[in-house]
Amino acid sequence: MKSISLFLFFCFITSPVFAAMNHGGMIMDEKGMIMNHNPDKLPKDCKEISEDVNITIRGGHKFAKDFPGKMFTYDKRDWQVPPCARVNVTFINEDDIRHQFMIHGLPGYMYPKGMFTIELYGKGQKTGSFIVPSRDYTYYIHCEVSQHTEKGMKGQLKVGKGSGDLDSILGLSAPLTPDLYPINNTHYTWLALIFSIIIGAFLIRLLTGLFTSKHSEP
């Protein structure tokens, strides 16, 4: 009797843990979490939703294989949507480890800390929505798992025309603090330098020869 009642008690206690929870802007279950899901609240500067944009973004180790020296990334790292669009993001994690789709810089009055996040604890997918304001701006997308951003998992979302490209996005922009690689100089490098110096010097002679001969004619 005691064990049955304990069992029932635990069923009661633990059942909400398995079900999706929605509190404080978080929708959570055992597969992952969506933070600040917003399918309907309009930013102050938008009168209506201009367009529904569906984007599917995949994340994982395999997408980084085309980028030597990098480890994780998204399949596409550069997105563009019109102002006041409702962006429905389907984030697919192709790895067995944790990844995130995290976007920063959204208006803080409706997205606490200015963020919208989908986090997947392993392989799987989740869809969530957010509505972007009207100004032209480039929003920062990344995976905040330790070192994932730095080793490739970084992207950008341009609203309208955007506000330029962010740094160090694979295939798109150079890093702000780049690695320096040694240059494979051969004797041809130094020959090219010496010859071009000599040619430069002779060019002057050629130019001045023309110049002085023209002037000395009259």
Add this chain to the structure above:
Amino acid sequence: MPNKLLYYRLIPVVFVLIALSIWLQPEFFQRAAGINLPNGQQPQLSQPLKVEKPCVDLHPEWRAAQVVDGVEISESLLCEPDNPYNIAAFVLGMNNISMRTLMSSRIAEDALIKSDDLDGDGDPDIIRIKLEVLELNGATPDSPGVFPTYDIAPGIQPGMWAFSPKLRGMSVKNFRSLKANAILRAPSPVIRVEQGDKVYITLENTHYFPHTLHFHGVDHAFKTSTGGDNDGVPVTGEKPVMPGATRTYELQPRHAGTMLYHCHVQTDKHLMMGLNGMFVVEENKPNNWVQTFNVGAGHVRHSSVAIKEKFDREYDLHYQSIDKNLAKTIQQSNDTREISKQMHRVYNMSESSENYFMLNGHSFPYTLRDALIIAKPDENIKLRVANTQHSNIAIHIHGHKATITNYDGVPVNPAAQITRDVYDLSAAQRVDLHLQTTNDGLHSYGEGVWLFHDHVEMGVANDGMSPGGNIALLVYESMLSEQGMPTVLREDALDDVMTNSYYAKQRPLWGKLEAGELAPDYLRIILFGLLIGLAIGLAIFIVRGLNKADS
């Protein structure tokens, strides 16, 4: 005059050209890669990649348990088991073996003489031992390499010394080979005698430097019976044994235990060069013919009577390290005065570091060939562990907790014995361990291929390249291949490390490519060159023009 003005007007152009060239100056030696990182390039190997076989199965017939000249030699399933004829010779003495055994060993006939059963208990009690000093990977004036070669791990040949039983014949495998004969190896051999034996150990100094013998922890009088030096310390006793000379030391040890011996000349250097070994005194028992030498340490194939009563197997584990800078001092000259200067005066032990770490004369992966502990379930195994490095070792055996029964050859009160999984030994210390392979969740977690290694992490790398150092394995027989190698979870597991390029640090660890180098930016180099050339040409033109106008 207007001509001169023209030249003055051109001077700023030179500066503009120089400024432009500085502004457009290319990166000559290193630069950023831009948006995409370089594609990578094949590693540059100093020699073609060669993958060695984990086991070169030279003497499979040596593995079985056998009787040679009446001496029982236990099974040794290692890839490189000890030569059973040598063992028979070391048990009986060179004066008591057959011609066949003598011819199958490379030991001198006077290297070990056993005679006189003084206490009448069926074993010899006067033991006369002769030791030589040998050099491995030393300099040679006849080639740029070293001679005779002894690889502690693939491609690693540090200069080393070792004591050795007096040998006969060539030091190399054959006269076309540069490789040291199997009996010429590190570490110095374990010497085993019986408690109460009258032991005469003669150092025959075959080396080019003076040396002595000092018995560390082994019961010996300060002077020999004739009043000679018996402690081996030149500052308190006689001059060291000079090259070509000999000296006999006398012992009659009253206490059994795991002890040491080493050279006491310039001890800091000579000990680290390898002139140190284990010295085991076995309990006095009837009919106790002990295996006087265990060349290369490791498995004892003919244990003493007392050990056989309590244990199923016995292993000598000798941990050593090498400072590559000290090792180099004997590889760079063939003038003994110069070698002595480099080793004893230029080299500074107080600035020493340790680079190579060996168990029984080999570093991983070569430890797999002859330094495995092989076990079966429910066995009692005796491990004698000695540390002759100058750093501490902290030995850990995966999956097992062994009991420390002796410190420095002295038994621990059984009630106070400690069972643990890390055994720390500072310089020159010894512990005896009782390893039980009983799968009870404490002493053993069951059968497996269990690593055992120093947990001072520099000790598990070869000059910083891991895995290496003193890593070895405790392997259960059920997981051992016919060639004495562990049956690990993947067949190619050792391919990465069994190469000539891995420890030379020339191969990427996981990927195939290095980040590599970038190509020179020729466009900018040529542009820069042209600008500099223009500036120089213009400067010359101005100087010459002004000179002309003046004249």
